Amino acid sequence: MKKLLAAVAATMIVASASSFAADKAAPAAKAPANYWDGWTKVYSLDMFPECGVNVLGAGGDDILQVTVDTYCGVKPGGYVAYINPKMMDIYKKKGNKYPDGQIGVLVFKKIGAAFTTDIKDGKPIMDVKAIADGKSIASKEKGHPLNPETCFNCHETIQKGVCKSHGYVCGDVVFRTK
Ligand code: HEC
Secondary structure (H helix, E strand, O other), X not given: OHHXXXXXXXXXXXXXXXXXXXXXXXXXXXXXOOOOOOOEEEEEEOOOOOXXXXXXXXXXXXXXXXXXXXXXXXXXXXXXXXXXXXXXXXXXXXXXXXXXXXXXXXXXOXXXXXXXXXXXXXXXXXXXXXXXOOOEOOOOOOOOOXXXXXXXXXXXXXXXXXXXXXXXXXXXXXXXXX
16 A cells, blocks of 8 residues: 555656646747747638639628739638737727838748738838748749739739728728728
8 A cells, every 4th residue: 555655656746747847848849939929810811712712702802802813823821910919009090100110920821931011111011931930931023922022012002002001001801991
């Protein structure tokens, strides 16, 4: 009996020691790898529609349709949009001007890429970054969907500049129509 108790106690010590080790290891494993970790999730799309799919019937709007038509060839998979919590007040008020800084990001896990919007001197700086190391993987090819110029053109001009009038943030459909 004594032996059994000792064995149980030993197991408990081992168990608590290993859970302690796990506790200690967890924060390191979860250490922020990207600057947007911990930002506020604002909307998401589980599956990026295939080319040729009409999203208007599924609650999408014209802007989303153009976006789908632009990116379906890249097969980017679903996405999650995050906004910098420091900018959330402006976002919620649908403000038209953000201060300089990192504003939003659209994370495409499947292709390991993130679309990023920063503001500098009131103008958007758009980029495509690798989730793995944060380095830019934007294209320099004219008209390429991953060329920042393509991003800018849409966020600047689409639907009479609806994104531009929201500080270059495109929001989701609800955001754009209200
Ligand atoms: C044809 C139009 C179009 C193009 C091109 C485009 N976007 Fe967007 N972008 C949108 C739309 C529409 C949304 C909102 C998506 C939704 O409603 O689900 C959006 C959302 C975003 C967001 C999330 C924050 C926000 O504005 O709501 C970021 C960041 C972003 N785009 C950056 C980029 C970058 C970087 C590129 C180029 C690599 C790019 N976009 C190209 C239309 C476009």
